[in-house]
Amino acid sequence: MLPPARDATSGTPVLECRDLCISYFTRAGEIPAVVDFNLRLMPGEAHGLVGESGCGKSTIALAVMQYLGRNGRITGGQILFEGRDMLSMSPEELRRIRGSRIAMVYQEPMASLNPAMTIRDQLAEVPIHHEGVSRAEARRRALEMLHRVKLPDCDRIMRAYPHQISGGQQQRVVIAMALLSQPKVLLLDEPTTALDVTVEAGIVELIGEIAAQYGTALLYVSHNLGLIRETCQTLTVMYSGEAVETGTVGQVFSRMHHPYTRGLFGSIPVPGADKNTRPLRAIPGHLPPPQSRPRGCNFNTRCAFALPGLCDRDPVAMRPVGGEAVRCLRVGEIDAPEAAAPAPRHEAAPIGDVVVDVRDLSKRYHELRANRNLTFDARQGETVAIVGESGCGKSTFARILAGLEEATSGELEVAGTPIGATPVQKRSVDMVRNLQMVFQNPFDTLNPSHTVGSQIARVIRKFGVETDEARIRARVLELLDLVKLPREYADRRPRQLSGGQKQRIGIARAFAGNPAVVVADEPVSALDVSVQAAVADLLMSIQREQGTTLIFISHDLAVVRYLADRIVVMYLGQIVEQGTADEVFAAPYHPYTEALLSAVPIADVRLRKRRVIVSGDLPSAKRPPPGCPFSTRCNYAIADLCANQPPPVQRFSGHHSIACHLPRDTLAAMEPVITMAEEPA
Amino acid sequence: MIKMISARLGQMLLTMAVVTFVLFAIFDSDQFRRQVATAELGGFGMATLSEDGYQKWLESKGLTQPFFVRYVDWIGHVATGDLGRSMQKNVAVSTLLGERLRATGTLAFFVFLFMIPISLTLGALAGMREGSLLDRVISQFCVLTTSIPQVATAVVLTVVLGLGLGWVPTKASMAGGFNPVDLVLPVLTLLLYDIGYVARMTRASMAEVMTSHYIRTALLKGIPYSRVIIDHALRNALIVPFTLIFLQLNWLLSQVVVVEVFFQYNGFGRMLYDAAMYGDVEVIQAATLVAVAVAVISQLLSDIGYILLNPRVRLK
């Protein structure tokens, strides 16, 4: 499926970066965003660029396009396109190359399409301006290209404006636009991050096919190691403006050398691992901003192997290790396998009585049914995860639980008290205190105008946990200890904190009143992987200590698998499958669960994945099909039946139930999606 | 769309009813009737007028009837197109209003004629390259012109162009018939501020569009810069200014008061000012109806313009 990797040492690379240095010039001074970056991209090769947010990935992609905005400048090195230095090209030459020989696809498809022009005009522009063809010819080519990227109903899409088509379709259009002139190099800057996982799977597949078909070289920028593993042959891991490790995917994923790469892998939840048997190991500390990088190795302040006097002295150069290059002074010494030993296991917390009991809960917004007949429960000390893609009604449920919305019908009991239709103002202080929320967006979760300490203190005061000012202060400091933040942070304002730190404060705030139930609505999905691991672990450890019931909402199955005792899978407002984590991850599957599982990119080379691609996008929640909500995209759909009849709930073992029309045996006979590979590649 | 239009027009009627009711109520006070009588008869006359005489005078003006009767009457008349009579000017309000609106319309026409192309061009040029020298010059010019109160502009223009250089008449009463040269100063006064304002808005809109990702996409598609500006940037950047231009109508209605009073131009603003100072209720009422209608309709036009120009909203 993927084109075989060519020999990277022979022939002219289509794109080459030599000792590339890029800086942004701001009023704070020069920000060296990228330092000493090298890259050789051979024709037809797919190269991945991974790293956490802010490490300079996009900067490299834009530098290749020679488009760094007003304040960005290439301060050193060369960029060679087919052996020619791009820095010495005239603007007109550059213009000719852009969009025809090198093309780029961006993260947010909606933002990269002109809202006031039809898709047709935006596509046709490319051949018109690059090849001088007639408008009709240009349109013909555009249409053809839309067919190639497997868009349905191409004629309609040609005439549509960007907002009239779905996000997945927009991304395909953007890809079609990039491919129209059959470029030699295609730069993809996080092309799927804004999309739902099942849609993402389709796009990733498409990119792979296209690369194979056109022989285009790909530079694939992503923060998702799994995605790189599935799409590229070679990769570069970046940290804080520098490449720290490059090599082929096989080499790097199976025997990584740089401590950072290892840390990164250690913090990614892998399907098959859970919080008790294989806790994640977060990298300590956080990414230093470009203007305050440490001396010596950029990673030395966070590295377990850093040697004072060695790693913190001089800049470190890339050095070859096997077929790879690694930017580490101690690369040989620290390769011992014990370095990767897993962190200690935790005892599973005891599970108590049912605390949250949901029966037939529905919520309508006018004609839109955000939740339909939800039924499940959660016990004391248990983590129940709700997974599902955007718009399936996860947050709606959380809001009902928190009393911000009222259920339209059905029951919701917490500790025996019905609260489904009681808004928060009408709930008892005790109930409010016992039911707290952790929110998704770290930038929004704290009020930017008040200090962190005062926001926690307010909760303590409000719930009457403490009344004396000195003791409130003491409690605030204790809570900061609990979430492992320095005590001085009490006087800081949210903008002085990083995303992960904010999320910790959010957690401290939620737990300030010792709640019995905490609802966490996507608490880690906006965070970088390394931070994600730390925050998720924190949540788990507090839960363990306090015996809290945690309702964990996420769209990321890997995270969910890692944390949850039980999983509830939702699609378009309905529960399609629920059971313990193990049950949901093993066959039988609901076809949607199967697709969801398959769509999760897996970075662990020991795991094999069966590919299940579903077509199309999520239908609008306003007009769900009358039968099974998934019937429009289901590969197994039974004609007439699925689309029109609501599916029956089939019970398998204990808690495991699946709402599906497929016969029990068919379900039971499903192959597992993820399996252990016999031998690591 | 039709729903929106009718809803807005309904709202407009409601607003008109409320506003005219409030005005009627305010002007119904005894104090106000006396003020009108004083304006009519003069201070010396009022001092010699007997109470009977005053009552007779009120009666002759139809002011003795209870207020709601007059209001309902007035509404009835307005519904049939009769806007009443100006006490101060002794003509039918509809005639007066018609003439004055035409005059102000002429003024507005010239203001818009120059303002639209100039301000859009300036704004687009400035916004195209944010932070460039051209941008700085245009922006500062705009801040400066929008900082000078119109009374000051009017005075200075009169001194320089009217008296100093003697190029144009200093007053625009059009007493000797319509004379386009008379319009120079009022139009210039209105223009100076308005150009600055609209250009600033255009610049902001353009600058925002220029930083958008689709402009980056277009440039990196290899489309020539000029085509990117014309095909991609302007099309989006001018949506806001275009809708803003309709809203300027409402703004203009307010600004013409100062300018028309200063330049003695017989338009809507001067009429309203005179009427307000005199307490000429029916003129004020009629002018208010116009003002409300202009406000609502210009808002409506601006919204419709926005919808039509912006496919994102249009095709929802």
Place this chain on the structure above:
Amino acid sequence: QEAENLPFPPRDPKAQAGGILRFGQKVAKMDDPHVYSWNEMSNQSRPVIEYLTLVGPDNVTRGMLVESWQPSEDLKTWTLNVRKGVKWHNGDDFTAEHVAWNIRRWTDSDTGSAILGLSTFSALAQETGGTDAKGKPARKAPEGAIEVVDTHTLRLHLSKPVLSLPEDCGDYPCLVIHPSFQAPFSDNPIGTGPYTVKELKVGERCVLTRIHKTTTGEDFTYWGGDVYLDEIHFLDYDQESQTLALASGSVDAIYELTSDQLELAKGIEGAQIGVTSSAGTLCMRMQVDQKPFDDIRVRQAICKAADNGQTTTLLFPEGGKLGANFHVAPIHPEFFELPPQRRDVEGARALLAEAGYPDGLDLSIDVGNTDGPWQQATCEALRNQLADAGIRVAVNVMPSTKFWEVWMDTPFGATSWGHRPLGTMVLSQAYRTGAPWNETHYSNPEFDAALDAAEATIDVAERRRLMEKVETILRDDALMVQPFWRPIYILASATVHGYQPHPARQSQLTRVWMG
């Protein structure tokens, strides 16, 4: 063919007929001439309808629609000889009956005319029994008071002696209209003058045009002889804008040049400025029955602290005449010159302390700028002067209509009094006990008696002698600070001839010509 005893200036031998005069002033409506409240209204009407008598630019009153008059010995019965040969625009002959009709209307308080405040007509009217809210009686001329002797003779029987009948008849609203009158006058302009109203757009323009035919189609010859202008266009300009309009050539003459604009006007090439003295003034008067002005020492202190000389030079350096706080002007025939009073700040302080205000006094004066911003400036000057004596005055400026509502009621106000041809006229309208415009609430029998005596004396020299007492009482009672007599300025371009400033600001355009 020029008739004798015409009230107009003699005709200019160089005069050319024809042309249009563009005259800048506020264009007001012409509703009911008898209730005109602005001079501008009468300006627009004067070429159409006329007075019984005309007060000339020289402050001399001459017969207009009445040719002559004879008072009785006791000044209570006046015989008027109506001019013969005068025709109305509708072809009717002008008769004494018409005059009687007009006078009846003037004296009916229901008309709402300020004319009733004039001595003659208040002496002609009697109370009818009804009263108004302010307790003022309704009034009307009784049967027999206005006696039509024959078609051209009229006899008026007044209830008390009045000296100023001819002057009163020339006051600006005393225009003589046809009994068929229906408001608004502008729609139905029947008069006796040489012009008729062609177009009126209030706030824009008023066009008067020569009348050559009566409405019945007969030839119309104006009784007053030569008239030169074909048309008179009154074009609407605010007081402040008139000068500029003339400067930019939009008008040929303006109604009034304000003193502020004198410098500006001098700078206009070829423009002629006309000046005359008038008996118009600003009275910053105090109500004698209101605190703290009920204490005469306070009033005297204020008068002592005021510096009228300074105010005069400040406001009207060219043409202003010094006032002396008794409201009779040097141009009045009966003016008696009292010895001047010196400013005495210390004396004022002493009086104040005596009156119980050793730390000074806080006052507020209402001013309405009814004739222009000079009124406010006068108050400000007074404020600055009084400050020296520890009297702190807040100048409360209000729009003119607001001021006219309070002018009779405010304890301390600045009222602009127009020109009266005789000194006694204004005294009897404003300071006599119970007079219609007695804004000071002054009531002094001694003063009333002295004024009666003066008003009963037809001989000017004798009257002047009698005025000494009147003026002294008024000045000693310290009713007002009346700092100056304002000059009247007009402005016209060089092409306008025969346009003269008038002390009562009546623009008399009959003999004006363009050349």
Place this chain on the structure above:
Amino acid sequence: MTLPLSQDRVRRRPLVRPLGFTGTVVALIALIYLPLSLYVIGAGALGSWRPIVLFPALPATLTLYVLAVRRWRESTLAVVGLTLVFFWVAVAVAAPYLPLLDPNRPVTPFLTPLSERSGVTFWLGTDMRGRDMLSRTFWGGQRVLVWGLTATAVAYVVGAFLGLVAGYLGGWWDTLVSFVCNVLISFPVMVLLILILNVMGQSGVNVIIAVTLASAPAIMRIVRGLTLDAKTRDYIFAAQTRGESALRIMLVEILPNVRGPLIVDACLRLGYTTVAITTLTFLGLGLQPPDPDWGLMIKEAAVAALLWKFAYMMVIPAVAVSSLILGFNLLADGLREISLKD
């Protein structure tokens, strides 16, 4: 043994700290604004205190200027704007103590700038009544500043509260408040001001009412929009899930966060209010004489001094008022620029 004490000592902080930056600024503004408004509005009631009430405002003005410049020094626009505004504030505060001639005493009319008369130099000349232009210009800013600030502040309190109510509570509240504001907005501003002032008479208080009625709807709309945005933030949900009262959420959770755009808008609106007050005075409807006032100076000069050689009489007040408005506008631009950079 001495441990608690020493800890205490460590905790002690410099004096301005407990107030914080915002607190210090608010205190300084109060120190300037209150004496100034007392001086201008309550002149009569002050009696013999009048000459000294402005003393505390002088150092406060300087301190505030220095603080503000240091805070916003990164934006040249903001610094220029601040300098213009503070020039006039300083002049307004210091006017009683500067060696100026009495602004109301006539000397000689029509003295052109820089001319000398009996040993006194008239830097800006005298007006048509012979009053010193320099002193009139300096005194003239006081009332515009005081009434402009007061009117804008009142309009803000009213508008912001309505906006919070309409935006946060929504539903009927929103419908009602929005309708009333729409009604007011459909009046052209100048017309509204003229009507109000003509109906209620001319006084500073009525100017405040008029400006409030004219500005509050627009402020309400802005605050409503910002509130609608803030309302969807998680921290508001967090407050709601704590069961906080609506009033507290509006005032404590939302209001501080909409402050940024509001401060920018307030600077612009101070400019508009200054224009409005000047224009109203010019039309004879605003604040009334006796004291010098820029609008009035323009008005008087526009009548009397329309000659090239006398143009200084209206150019000076026109430049004065324009520079103040320019200051407000530049400040607004600068602040917006800074907020965009963050």
